[in-house]
Structure formats: C-alpha cells, structure tokens
Amino acid sequence: HLEKAGVQVNPKNGKIYGNDDEQTNQPHIYAIGDVLEGKLELTPVAIQAGRLLAQRLYAGSQMRTDYINVPTTVFTPLEYGACGLSEEDAIAKYGEDRLHKRSHNCLHSPGVWGMWLVRGRRHCK
Numbered sequence: 001h002l003e004k005a006g007v008q009v010n011p012k013n014g015k016i017y018g019n020d021d022e023q024t025n026q027p028h029i030y031a032i033g034d035v036l037e038g039k040l041e042l043t044p045v046a047i048q049a050g051r052l053l054a055q056r057l058y059a060g061s062q063m064r065t066d067y068i069n070v071p072t073t074v075f076t077p078l079e080y081g082a083c084g085l086s087e088e089d090a091i092a093k094y095g096e097d098r099l100h101k102r103s104h105n106c107l108h109s110p111g112v113w114g115m116w117l118v119r120g121r122r123h124c125k
Contacts, residue, residue: 018037033049
C-alpha cells in the first residue's frame with residue numbers, strides 16, 4: 001500500500017507524484033512510466049523508463065527518460081500522429097515569440113475510402 005509507505009498520489013486518479021529522476025517523495029521509492037502523474041500512457045515508454053532507471057541505479061548512468069519527444073499515433077479511420085509538446089505547452093514553456101510554428105500536413109484519402117475497379121465497375125473498399 002502506497003499510503004502506508006507515505007508515497008504521495010493524486011487522489012483523483014491514483015497516479016504517483018515523482019520528480020525528473022522518477023523518485024517519489026520517499027527517497028527509496030521510484031515510479032516509472034504511466035503510473036507517474038502527467039506522463040504518457042504508452043507501454044514502450046514505460047519499458048524504456050524501467051531500463052533507464054535500472055541503469056541509473058545500478059550502472060552509474062545519468063540518462064533520464066524523455067517523456068516529451070515520444071512519437072505516437074492513433075489508428076482510426078483518420079490517423080493522427082504527434083511528437084513533442086503541444087502548441088499550448090510549448091508556448092507556456094518557451095514563450096510564443098520563441099516558437100516557429102510549422103505543421104506537416106498530408107492530404108490524402110485513407111485507403112479504406114479508396115475506389116477500385118472490378119470488371120469495369122467502381123467499388124468502395
């Protein structure tokens with residue numbers, strides 16, 4: 001039980017508060033990946049966080065998990081991908097005057113919306 005160990009958690013969602021080294025308010029207790037408050041809920045990120053924590057604790061590494069620059073996508077009929085800070089978070093962190101706004105758009109029809117010919121007739125996929 002985290003409460004008995006004195007670990008602070010967000011009462012609304014049960015996520016654990018941790019610092020940049022993934023250390024909780026208890027110096028001998030660490031939390032990694034998606035159990036940390038405000039971190040991405042992606043299994044590969046949690047796996048990498050665990051590997052890097054083990055290297056820091058037992059192999060003298062200083063490398064921390066980068067929870068910001070994680071490419072991710074949502075696989076729906078209209079795919080969406082992102083990497084890095086949201087525009088709002090980037091403005092809050094760096095200021096709007098220091099940002100170069102650029103978006104990469106690819107306009108095309110998803111393959112499932114494509115048309116194909118069968119014996120001279122058009123059919124939707």
